[in-house]
Amino acid sequence: MPKSMGAVKQAIPAEIGGETDAAMAERETAAQAAAERKILPFVEGVALVAALVAPFVLQDYLTVFATRVIILALFALSFDLVWGYAGIMSFGQALFFGSAGYGVALLARDLDITNIFLVLPAGTLIGLTFALLLGGFLLLGRHPSSVIFVSLGTLTGSYAADRLARGWYYLGGQNGIPSIAPMTLGGYEFSEGPAFYYLVLGILIVVYLLCRFLMRSQFGLALAGLRENEQRIAFFGYKVQHLKAIIFAIGGAIAGLAGSLYAFHEGFVWPNMVGVVVSTQVVLYVLFGGSGTLIGAVIGAVIVEGVSFWLSDNYRDIWPIILGLLLLLVILFRPLGLISFVLGERERVGSFGAKPKETKEKRNAAS
């Protein structure tokens, strides 16, 4: 095993070097990598089993907490697509999360619409629309926008939405919209508890698998290339800005879905939900867990929320300070997040396209 680890480490600089080097490294490490590649499904499997049995192990109030964490993990997933895969720093992801939350809250309050098949698509659509508008404005155009402009633009958008929600009487001002009616399916009401938990978990799994499929497709490959070297992908003939806008919109839609679930689960929405606080919270999750891996985002959300829940009884005051210190350490020494302790770079980048195995065998045969 140590020998294979060494080989993988060697492959990292080679891959950055260029396609030819990468192909060579691939040949060398193909056999070892096949063994290495089992870590990610293993981590995902463990996470899935843990999530499935959680309500049986946890007490009732902890199941409610776990539901919230799963929703936030879904939210983290949306940010991970945008930042971890496409390299767009969205400091305003809460804008889509919160606006969908407000949207479904208004549907429930003013129109009495709480049917799950109406509110969840509505929330997703709200997130998608806002992301298309903001992303289209920030990302598209004759001149490509700088990364700084996009990150500060999303941050400003989120902040402006926060101020708007705080000052607008129709949206409840500072207090937000309290006591939202529960989500319904026919005559059944989803209240906090195991049923809601499994509903949310099911949605997370479906979205996760969709994302996984998407990120392992040609589209995902183009995105990964975009993240590593934008110019090169542009030279290949990809419309870089369109790719960015598309993934930004997908991220917004998922954030909207998470936001509408969150609104119904908590039973209220308040201005922070669209604001900078929640926006940076999701950045924390993904950085901690490991950006660029879908499971990393989920794990990050679970760890950050779990530890803060656990510490908040005794160390409420110093927890944010510890969080800041940990974040700084992660950024300085573990930029790929906690997942990089178990996951090699080779596996993180992974393989793309329809049949990587076949092509690899051909290449092996050729050499």
Added chain:
Amino acid sequence: MANAFVAAFEILSFGAIIVLIVLGLGIIASMMGIFNFAQGEFVLLGAYITYLAYAKGLPIWTGMVAAPFLVGALGFVLEALIIRRFYAAPIVAMLGTYALGLIIRESVRGLIGGFYLTVPEPIGGSIDIGTMHISAWRFTIIVITLLVMVGCYLLLSRTSFGLRMRATLENPSLARASGISTPLMYGATFAFGSALAGLAGALIVPVFSLYADLGIRFLIQGFVAVMVGGVGSFIGPVAGAGVIGTLSAALPWVMAPVVADVLVFVLAIAFIKFRPQGLIAGKGV
């Protein structure tokens, strides 16, 4: 007439406060290419030091004088320990400085609790012009802002320190080849930017009172101002701050404050989108 004058003074004084806060932010962003998310917390620290001096029974102005030096020294240390690692990657720098800011802000929150602590104005009372009264302290802030602006401009454009700083900004490798210690210049620039934030915090704390989110309140306005003004020069961010400060203070007089608040940001982002180089393009002073 009197009303219009009071409104003009309010707008001017808020504009001055924004300029004061953006000065340090702009210098760090322009000269070093880093958008410092911890800048708001440097403002907060300046305010906190002033409060400490007041709480210990010292004259308030001693705190105000000490704040820039202490915050500047902290900035120098932080640059050497942490910020230095971020120069290659602007986005990572944002995240890293955000983490730093989080640590500072929550530490101060722990120290002061969730309270709003008031610090009296060192120059109290009001200046009377006929039937109109304007706050003496706000007037002092405007004057100090002007002095600091002119001082910074002269420092950057007329002194050898400023020359070396600009040389380091424009062409680091040539600056190094000419015998300028670029790491030291970056450290000094960051310390200078932090010191200005400390000064801003010390001066505004009597107006806004001390609370943990004092700094972050102005941070996003500051970023927008820097982008509107144009990154790369000294005068750009100052001009941007003037525009943003004036707009944010003036618009609520003519429309609903909520709409005005959001409108400023929307206008600013739209402006930056179509003129990415900002109001004043180009490098230098």
